Amino acid sequence: MRDARLINYGHLHFIVFIWGFTAVLGALISIDSIPLVWWRMGIATELIFIYMLVRKIPFQLTGAGAMSRKRLWMICAAGMIIALHWITFFGAIKASNVSVTLAMMSTGAFFTSMLEPLFTPKKFVWYELLFGVLIIGALYYIFQVETQYFMGMVLGLTSALLSAIFSIMNVQFAREHPPSMISFYELLSGVLLLSLFFIFLPVEFVPPSELTSDDWLWLGILASVCTAYAFIASVKVMKYLSAYTVMLTTNLEPVYGILLAFLILGDAEQMTPQFYIGAVVILLVIITNGIIKTRFKSRNGSL
Numbered sequence: 001m002r003d004a005r006l007i008n009y010g011h012l013h014f015i016v017f018i019w020g021f022t023a024v025l026g027a028l029i030s031i032d033s034i035p036l037v038w039w040r041m042g043i044a045t046e047l048i049f050i051y052m053l054v055r056k057i058p059f060q061l062t063g064a065g066a067m068s069r070k071r072l073w074m075i076c077a078a079g080m081i082i083a084l085h086w087i088t089f090f091g092a093i094k095a096s097n098v099s100v101t102l103a104m105m106s107t108g109a110f111f112t113s114m115l116e117p118l119f120t121p122k123k124f125v126w127y128e129l130l131f132g133v134l135i136i137g138a139l140y141y142i143f144q145v146e147t148q149y150f151m152g153m154v155l156g157l158t159s160a161l162l163s164a165i166f167s168i169m170n171v172q173f174a175r176e177h178p179p180s181m182i183s184f185y186e187l188l189s190g191v192l193l194l195s196l197f198f199i200f201l202p203v204e205f206v207p208p209s210e211l212t213s214d215d216w217l218w219l220g221i222l223a224s225v226c227t228a229y230a231f232i233a234s235v236k237v238m239k240y241l242s243a244y245t246v247m248l249t250t251n252l253e254p255v256y257g258i259l260l261a262f263l264i265l266g267d268a269e270q271m272t273p274q275f276y277i278g279a280v281v282i283l284l285v286i287i288t289n290g291i292i293k294t295r296f297k298s299r300n301g302s303l
Helices: 002-028 033-055 065-095 098-105 108-119 126-145 147-174 179-200 213-237 243-250 253-269 273-299
Strands: none
Touching: 002 065, 002 098, 002 213, 002 243, 002 253, 033 065, 033 179, 033 213, 065 098, 065 147, 065 179, 098 147, 098 253, 098 273, 108 126, 108 147, 108 273, 126 147, 126 273, 147 179, 147 213, 147 243, 179 213, 253 273
């Protein structure tokens, strides 16, 4: 069991590296966040559908009728949450840049530690309140020095909160159903939700003819490698890792993403020294929290 956890932990780091590149792709793709996410989820849904047909993976959830229907609705609800997470994530990138967005996303572990006691048997830990105060202080500091990116920071924090909610929900699903099945229904429900946006909200759909060749290239990578593959793989590792471990590791996404953005996008990603001080404080608090948790678990023999 320990070997399986280590292998999946290493796999998770590779997935997080891919997610870091996702932010760069969001900056490179020219269309707005809602049609961008619709195309991303739509293409990925088709790829997973083909994968399930080839591998003969059943589409039907196992269990009693009423129970399976209830679980399917819960999976679809999680898919809608991840759609909203991606909308706010790419919206934050469009409103600011990759560095600001990923710095805000690093608060996801904090949101997870606050929410898990409300929805799972996990108990609230007193020192997480102190860490929360430090994170809020660092965020306030960043807000004070990077006022031109205010909307991007708000969208980034919203995206981090939605990501935490999604992770808590998905851990339970991953332990009971095939990863590809969960991913298919979650992505499909996200596509359906965003389709309603185009019908009932003043949101303009972007047809294929308006996508540039570069858009198709980046969308193809985003939908296949960064979504279809990474989505199924992330659900699979959740069979062996807790929601907090997943979210904690995900906090390396800003490190990978900011480095990739600086290398690929150049000066557009250069921030003030004060921004990096605040971002480093947030990351150090999250990492310290994870180290303390790991030591407590080791003493209790629960690792």
